[in-house]
Amino acid sequence: MSENLQNTHDVIIAGAGPVGLFLACELRLAGCSVLVLEKARDPHSPLKALPLGLRGLNVPTVESFDRRGLLNDLKNQAVSRDVPAAAHWMRQPRRSAGHFAGITFFHDRVDGTQWPNRLPNAAEGIATDMSGVEAVLTRRAVATGVVIMRDYGVEAIEQTEKGVDVGAGGRRFCGRWLVGCDGGRSLVRKSAGIGFAGTDPELTGYSAQVVLADSEKLVPGRHDTATGTYTYAAPGTIAMVDFDGGGFHRTDPVTRDHLQAVLRKVSGTDVTITEVVLATTWTDRAFQASAYRSNRVLLAGDAAHVHSPLGGQGLNLGLGDAINLGWKLAATIRGDAPKGLLDSYERERQPIGARVLDWSRAQIALMRPSPASRALRSVVSDLAETRDGATHFAERVWGVGQRYDLGGGHPLTGRSAPDFELADGTRLNEHLRTGRGLVLDFGARASLRALATRWGDRIGYVASDARAHLGVSALLVRPDGMVAWASDDACEDFADAATHWFGEPQAMSRPDRSA
Structure with missing residues (x-):
């Protein structure tokens, strides 16, 4: 590497695609200094625009953009580019709800009552193109102070006790952490010695x-x-x-x-x-990294998993990685992360990635030009026309069934927090735009308020009634919008859950930024 050492950043991100940019925005929201190194000199490419760049954003992705105040910008970008007209399957007589291996399932067959933890106003997926997503995220990243250097592809990395030295464009950069968002052929992954295994391509x-x-x-x-x-x-x-x-x-x-x-x-x-x-x-080709972390190097997006683009799951999977990782890495850098918080990134996201890879492989099995696959395709087509079948496909493709195994017995724990409409006219998602955790208390209990305030600015507290409660009286929401704790009638176990995800209360915390 060149000895021209640049200023140290909290995090260096390799790759300025949507995943790298979203992660950069999350880290800046938490106050971290971020440098993004991108191999391509020009971010614009006709392959990212319509019609070849068309992408479907699922419910978890739409919720994440809403929670960061980016959804309206994304919708405006999509409307200005006439995105809905670009997909032939959107112009069918019945309203398409998505497809599995090209087998369309329709809204008139989807039974939303099978998802009791979703509100009537719950978010739906939207269509956009890759260039639109990147444009929205680039504007946010630049506005918040993310440094983006293009024509600086990562060439080599070297881990030290306190950080990672990165060689790019003949220069040397130093970061306390490095995240590889540099695609399926990730140099970061290879240099970190992380394995990549899966199934070879058929087509x-x-x-x-x-x-x-x-x-x-x-x-x-x-x-x-x-x-x-x-x-x-x-x-x-x-x-x-x-x-x-x-x-x-x-x-x-x-x-x-x-x-x-x-x-x-x-x-x-x-x-x-x-x-x-x-x-x-x-x-x-469907491959997944054997680990999402090696000391101070982490992976997200295609660097951690690749599969066919069928069904548009890849971008959503990568953006899910970014919002899961961002707050955990930021807490680790600040020094208030509880033990094992950063390791929970791999523990939560790797199984989600494995499920998407299998979903992709299953679609290929239906598409093979063989009598057996054609026969199986006919059976699956019939199932997609049933209420239970269409609902199952919608649950997987839309992402509404996604749940992390966070323990606890409440049905909301581990799921995306419902976007409750509060009595003051705000929504839950609006209260997550600071990037902090949140306690939402429908009972306005002084005891719960007193507990929540012990974590200072790591956890916000909102006491309000709501249009619908879904049978819950209070919940603790992580910065990524996932429910960490929920209660129907009491605040027991709240302190344990808050400590597990946000560290010790302020009076007991001992920050260590070298962690």
Whole structure:
């Protein structure tokens, strides 16, 4: 590494994609100094914009953006780019609720009463594009003081007792912690010696914008054929899956001749491509890091897990990593984190990642161009039309069933906090915008207020009635919006839960910033 040592930052983040940017915003909200190093010189790419950059944000992601005051900006960005019109499955006669391996399930079959812990006004997913997400997060990051250095890809790392030295762009930077958000081929992960294992690809996927000489030969919509799968949206947006073992992904440029050959193969037509405007490839390779932390190096997003983009789970999974990690790492840096708090990041997020990888693998099993897969696909299609089937798919795709195993017997513990509408006209999510924990007390009990204030500014306290209580009288919400404790009628065990997640009360805390 060069000996040109830069100022020390609390955290260096490798990668200025949505995950790295969201994590940077979370850390700055908690007062940490953050440097983001990004390999790409220019953040703009046509592959991030519509239609190829279309992404569906699930309920946990939408809730996270709302809790940080970013949701309206994101919605405005999506509306200005006409995002809803970009997805062919959104223009069906019935209102689509999502899909599993291209099998659509519909809102009129989803039974929301099976989720008793959700309010009637609960958030729903939205569609946007990658460039819109990055634009919103970049504005917030810059406004809060995050330093973003582009054209500075991480080249080497060296861990020390008190931090991590990072080589990038011929310069040396020093951080107390390093987080790799640098993608599936993460140099940070490899340099830290963290294993990456999973299942090899079965296919090469293609997403392209083309000009067709005879577009009438392709029928709009999704089509599963004896040789693969293709989706066509006029005038020239095409997605294809070729079960070639993933042999073409990142091996050669996607030429007109190659793209045309694959399209003819999977469509069974002699359609002609006259021009390739944009094209990219992907695979169903499904790998996960063996650990999310190695001393002072952590992983998030694609650096920790990769899988096929089917169903749009990847971005949501990575953003979930970011909001889970941010407050825990910040508390560790401040010195008020209880023992084991940072290790709970891997303990909570790794199982979520494993479930998403299996969800991705299951979709590939239904898409294989074989008689067995076609037969199974027919069965799953029938199930998706039933009330229980559609509700199950919605629960997984929307993310409303997500729950961490935090112990405790209350059904809300470990779940995302409902966005209660309070008597003063505010919502619970609005009270989480400071990035602190929160006690919401519907009973305005002096005893609970006195307990909560012992944690000072780590935990806020709100006493209010609400339009609906869901049978709960009080709850403790972590900074990431997850319920850490809930009670139907008493404040017993509150102090234990608060100490477990927020450390000792102020009078007893002994901050140690070198932790």
